Amino acid sequence: MYTAELIKGKTYSVMGHVFLLNQEKEIEKKVFQYLNGNEFFDCKQLDVPADDPKTDDQTKEKPSEEEKEPQQEQKIYTESELKGMNKTEQEAIVIDLGGDPSQLKDKSERIAFILEHQQQQEKTGE
Structure with a gap:
């Protein structure tokens, strides 16, 4: 698993x-390879022991991932919260929900997309 954190600037869009x-x-690994060494990012490769992916993934890894993901992805935004955000913040949420911000023309379309996809994820339990 790889992570990257923007440490300089306000926003950065890549891949x-x-x-x-x-x-x-x-x-993903390819994004890590692209950003690693960039002075604007702190990139990390988190090593997973060879035994974990198959054996412990079913017993230990999944619960910890389920604990982490809801903290980040189950944040439910209200329409008024979304209206108060800037374009970059809204686009980041669209991406997190699996959307493509370039397909959305304006603020109202981004907000509608986010609200709709939040409802879908609540129904499917994701």
Whole structure:
């Protein structure tokens, strides 16, 4: 697993990820390789022991991931909260919900997308 944290600047968008200052995000290996060494980022490779992925993934790893993910992804935003955010913050949420901000024309479409996808995730339990 790889993570990156923007340590300089306000926002940075690369390979479908929008980074906000001082917010650590889990990234893919190719994004890690691209950003590692960039002075604007603190990149980390978190080593997983060879035995864990298959054996312990089912017993130990999944509960800890389930504990981490709800803290980040189950934040439910209200329409008024979303209206108070800037474009970059809204786009980061759209990306976290699996959307493509470039397909949304304006603030109202971003807000509608976020509200709709939050409701879908609540129903599916994600």
